[in-house]
Amino acid sequence: MFLLLPFDSLIVNLLGISLTVLFTLLLVFIIVPAIFGVSFGIRKLYMKTLLKIFAWATLRMERGAKEKNHQLYKPYTNGIIAKDPTSLEEEIKEIRRSGSSKALDNTPELALSDIFYFCRKGMETIMDDEVTKRFSAEELESWNLLSRTNYNFQYISLRLTVLWGLGVLIRYCFLLPLRIALAFTGISLLVVGTTVVGYLPNGRFKEFMSKHVHLMCYRICVRALTAIITYHDRENRPRNGGICVANHTSPIDVIILASDGYYAMVGQVHGGLMGVIQRAMVKACPHVWFERSEVKDRHLVAKRLTEHVQDKSKLPILIFPEGTCINNTSVMMFKKGSFEIGATVYPVAIKYDPQFGDAFWNSSKYGMVTYLLRMMTSWAIVCSVWYLPPMTREGDEDAVQFANRVKSAIARQGGLVDLLWDGGLKREKVKDTFKEEQQKLYSKMIVGNHEDRSRS
Amino acid sequence: MGAAHSASEEVRELEGKTGFSSDQIEQLHRRFKQLSGDQPTIRKENFNNVPDLELNPIRSKIVRAFFDNRNLRKGPSGLADEINFEDFLTIMSYFRPIDTTMGEEQVELSRKEKLRFLFHMYDSDSDGRITLEEYRNVVEELLSGNPHIEKESARSIADGAMMEAASVCVGQMEPDQVYEGITFEDFLKIWQGIDIETKMHVRFLNMETMALCH
DSSP: OOOOOHHHHHHHHHHHHHHHHHHHHIIIIIIHHHHHTOOOSHHHHHHHHHHHHHHHHHHHHHHHHHHHTOOOSOOOOSOSEEOOOOOHHHHHHHHHHHHHTTSOSOOOSSOTTHHHHHHHHHHHHHHOOHHHHHTSOOOOSSOOSOGGGOTTOOOOOHHHHHHHHHHHHIIIIIIHHHHHHHHHHHHHHHHHHHHHHHTSOSSHHHHHHHHHHHHHHHHHHHHHTTEEEEEEOGGGOOOTTEEEEEOOSSTHHHHHHHTTSOOEEEEEOOOHHHHHHHHHHHHHSOOEEEOHHHHHOHHHHHHHHHHHHHOTTSOOEEEOTTOSOOOSSEEEEOOGGGGSSOOEEEEEEEEEETTSOOOOOOTTTOOHHHHHHHHHTSSOEEEEEEEOOOBOOOTTOOHHHHHHHHHHHHHHHHTOEEEEEEGGGGTSOOOHHHHHHHHHHHHHHHHHHHHHHHHO | OHHHHHHHHHHHHHHHHHOOOHHHHHHHHHHHHHHHTSOSSEEGGGGGGOGGGGGOTTHHHHHHHHHBTTTTTSOSSOBOSEEOHHHHHHHHHTTSOOOGGGOHHHHHHHHHHHHHHHHHHHOTTOSSEEOHHHHHHHHHHHHTTOTTSOHHHHHHHHHHHHHHHHHHHHOSOOTTOOOOOEEHHHHHHHHTTOOOTTTTOOEEOOOOOOOOOO
8 A cells, every 4th residue: 555645645636626627617618608609719819829929930930041041931832834725726736837837738637746745745744733733731831830731840949949849748738638528528418418309309399409419519529629710601501401512621621510500411321439429410300321332322312312401391411512522722523413402502611721730631641530630739720611602503504514603602712723623533533534525626626637638 | 961961962963864953853753752652663553643644645655655665765675664763854854945055966966855755656666667557556546535536537547647758758659669667767857847846845844932921
């Protein structure tokens, strides 16, 4: 049996008291406001302080770099090559023209020159291609004291290193346990709360309780990530019987949107913790969960979604049509499935500020747990959410055109680049139809010439 | 840092061999690592990761050109299995703009090098001649995928082009004289006087660090 020295018992007491104080603070400043949906503005203050510190750190680095003659800023990489904007037709005509000026009337129809264009284009894409750039995280121009964003981290000054070390200490030893505790609280409250609400008889009271349990738990999760969200145009928030579409950067998007509105989720049934959460949630209100086998059957999926949407008492569905996480500099092709259903679409644009922590989930590089840990050890997640006015499919549009229209609206609002490419290219290959288009254009030119010649 | 020193020596060596600047080399190295998946060499399969390349009808010829021993200056024929970063840069250097300050001889040499690269693309069996078969093959590839053009018309286009090339290179032929194929000298003759410089180069940006202020 250990003999507790008076000194030891003092430490134990202090520990006990500080833990109690910590938990009371936690409750008062974080959980209670989450329940009622109010905010003390602590996070905004935190953000302002951090910005001041970052500005100081960047200045310090600039000074240090100048002293040592180092290259500080990464080259402004918008690509290494300047791609020619001329089209296929113009370029080939030009080459042929320069050839035929010196030769006789009969120049080979398929001039050896045509290969130039495709050869050069091929080289250009090998050196630098639009699509792959979108799938790696954005690069920052000022340092935010996270070594993961500074690729050229070198020792600049003692003060800066001390500050960085302090940052690491705060993030890992203070913020991380706090956030994990909050996340734990949030998730367990969600599971317990929704299960309890599930036992209530159906009616207005059940709906009321369900809505508030959901909102409360999502708000706690938002605080668990120290997410500072600014909502714009809240009058356009989705209503019952509509579909909410948004661009996708990370799994956190769901938490961000769901903490400001009451949605029905759509997704695959998972095992493990996710499965537990899903089963609990569906007891309180109808979400749409698909079995793995059902996901492949597009008609089945469309049917279930249509049924849900037509029932006006059910909640708006939340869908991410890109199908995968993009790095938040552009919006990729929207899959047309959700736009074929014929319901009102409420587009939402989400734009993250990478200065405080990069929210992009590169699923080929990081697993879910690693990703969450990275999120919880960043300073904060800052983002803006814009609710755009609702859109419906017009008479002469097909689903693909409608999807593109919505996509452009979202890209414009969020300040993201509107790309035609399919987000699925992260893992798969290009559809043959695109390749054929290019070849058809080229062949048309050849055949056109051929016919002109045979006529003359 | 020890590692940094040997790396910069390598870079300087590459600068001398290929003519790229150190910033461009660094940028291309990152692209190389992206394509190779952080391996030290690239194989043909790695080019499948470039989605934009799928649109190109002569994709297979371009990829092949990267592994062609003649382009890599490693031999008169055959294909390498894999290439390292230096080989990658060697192929890229065929597309650097010709430095017009270099003097006429050098300019002529660069031009020849570029045309030779193109010649190798046509001449797939490395026998030094572009035969009718090889030419047809290229035309078919350029026109492949279009269901409206039959194989016959593709062939006739190729045949017509070959005849034109023959008349330019050999002049009037006897009725039973067989045109063996376009040699590299004939190839050069066809292109004499035509400015290919602007068509056969990729404009590399000068990677000056632009310090962006907030």
